[in-house]
Amino acid sequence: MTTTPDQRAEARNRVIESARRLGVELNEQELERWMNSITEATGDSDITVDHDTGVFGHKVSMLDFDPKDLERFRTIGRIVEFDDVPGVVETALALSGSAAQSKVQTHPGDCDYFERVNIIAPTRAEACQILSRIMRExxxxxxxxxNFQLxxxxxxxxxxxxxxxxxxxxxxxPxxxxxxxxxxGQIEVSDLHxxxxxxxxxxxADDPGWCKLDWVIADPVRRQLANASNMLDVTWEAPDGTITPLDGYLDGYFQEIYxxxxxxxxFSKLVKQVSTDVMDDYVTQLEKEVKKYFKPDNPNYGKAAKRLYNIFRLNGQYEEAAFLRELxxxxxxxxxxxxxxxRTVKDAIDQGAVFDIDHILDQTDELILSVIKVLEGEEELEITRHLLRLSRCISRQQEGVPLSPQVEAARAEVMxxxxxFFYEKMMALPTIKSYIDGLHA
Structure with a gap:
């Protein structure tokens, strides 16, 4: 979508006016850079390669990736990635989620990875057995x-x-x-009787479905704990070259940074198999997730905002995307x-044989300082109180003091x-409110 400089200036001014009206701080220089870049992102290919770093991805996604943390992500990636097996397994590892949008989301929650795993085998059944074996290995x-624990x-x-x-x-x-x-090699359950x-x-093994692995990592660069996940998109390549996703759906590539x-x-071989409707399918899936995160019994408006940002930047609603970007x-x-x-602190405690207790307490102290820096008044007092109790529980783990009540209380207050915050800001912008209302109509 190409626009004139005057149109871009008008759109930018509308975003600035909306942000000021709603009390949202913004970097006008960065806003101008992004709006100019995204409206000029044209060309024959929708994939962009950064030849200096070797990373590549969808041209819109690449606008939000900051390479300053690249070595950190590559270091963690070596823990979570699967190895290639010549002639049998070939892989392509990418960042996804907030980790792939480090120019936007300066406070990412986790280190999320996405890996395409293509298995070359005579039959689907053999491909499933190979996946079963490499997952177990x-x-x-x-x-x-x-510094890590699965x-x-x-x-x-x-x-x-x-x-x-x-x-x-x-x-x-799953x-x-x-x-x-x-x-x-087994789990114990019971039937409904x-x-x-x-x-x-x-x-x-013959129906692998959703494949995902989760670790807690003592981040060697930031010297803090982090959750790291790797979600797999597994495909089977038959002898005739036909490629079939083992879970029935080949994912799009609109948020990955390889x-x-x-x-x-x-990557190129696999995405050639992607449906011509893949962007529409991707947006439809994001809209379903927005509706899910707006459910009153368990809302998560922060996750809804992230998905709306991805929708708007892909469907050409750049003013709305630019506004959400600033949030x-x-x-x-x-x-x-x-x-x-x-949650990461609790997971680390549960895996206490790996992580030093002082390291975990340092992480808890950083959480308390972050809350003090951001909040004031009763909100600050309430969350800090829960985190201090959590810290005491951690330091007394040898006494068997349970963590779950303090973890859940602190997370509920923060959420x-x-x-x-996200609900108030999103619903105050008429075009975003109208879009959300339309999803629920």
Whole structure:
């Protein structure tokens, strides 16, 4: 979408006026750079390569990536990535989520990765067995190290409605495995009548479904704890060259930043198979997620704002995208990171054999300082009180003091403030409110 300089100036001025009216601080120079760049992003290909760093991705996504943290992400990527197997497994690792938008989201919650894994095999069944094997090998080989601990992974789907650890799961929902479960090769559940059942790793391999791994990492660069995840998009390449996604859907590429130029041929081969309607499908999926995060029983307006930003920057609503872009740099957005890190602290404590208790307490101190920096009055006092209690519980772990009540209380208080901030700002801009209302109509 190409616009004239006068049109861009008018749009920029409208964003500036809206931000001032709503009390949102903005960097006018950065706003101008972004609006000029995104409206001029044209050409035969929608993929852009940064020849200085070797990273590549969709031309709109590349506008939001800051390479200053590239080595940090590559270092963590070496923990979460899968290895190629010549002639059998080929991969392309990318950043996704807030990690891929570091020019926008200066307070990302987690280190999210996305990896395309293409398996070359005579049959689909053999491709599934290869995936089962490399997932199990990855679990065992990256279970723990000096600065990381694998927490859980998703692999396979429940073959029927079951009860597990007093929670019910529907047939077809993804199965969560702890590293110990994977080593054992099975989990214990019961059917809805209370009859015990054993689900084995091998029995669900033919329908791998959603594949994802989650670690807690002691970030060597920022010297803080972080959650790192790797979501896999697994495909089978048949002898005739036909490529089939094992979960039934080949993901789009509108939010990934690929970290290694050597994976470009694999990426290109796979995206040629993407549906011509892939952008429409992507936007439709994001709209469904926006509706989900607006549900009154468990709202998350910060996540809704992130998805609306991705919708608007792709469908040409650049004024709305530019306005949302500025919200992620607001002080209250820092609390989104606090919300994520409180959970990370708990995960680290649960994996206490790997992470030093003083390191975890240092992380908790940083959370308290972040809250003090951002908030004031009763909100500051309430959240700080919960975090101080959490810190005391951590330091007394040898006494068996439970963490969950303080973790959940602190996260709930933080989320309420984050929700209030994003909801108020988004709904105060008429065009964004109209779009959201239209989704719920």
């Amino acid at each position: 990855k679990t065992i080989n990256s279970r723990s190290g000096d 927490v859980e992974l998703k692999f396979g789907s429940y073959p029927q409605d079951v009860i597990r650890d007093e929670h019910s799961y529907h047939k077809g929902s 199965i969560s495995w702890s590293p110990d479960d994977v080593v054992a 209370g009859n015990p059942m054993t689900i084995t790793w091998d029995s669900v 970290l290694d130029a050597e994976s470009a041929p694999i 992620f740099d607001e002080p209250a957005a820092l609390l989104y990171q606090v919300h994520a890190l409180v 309420q403030i984050v929700n209030n």
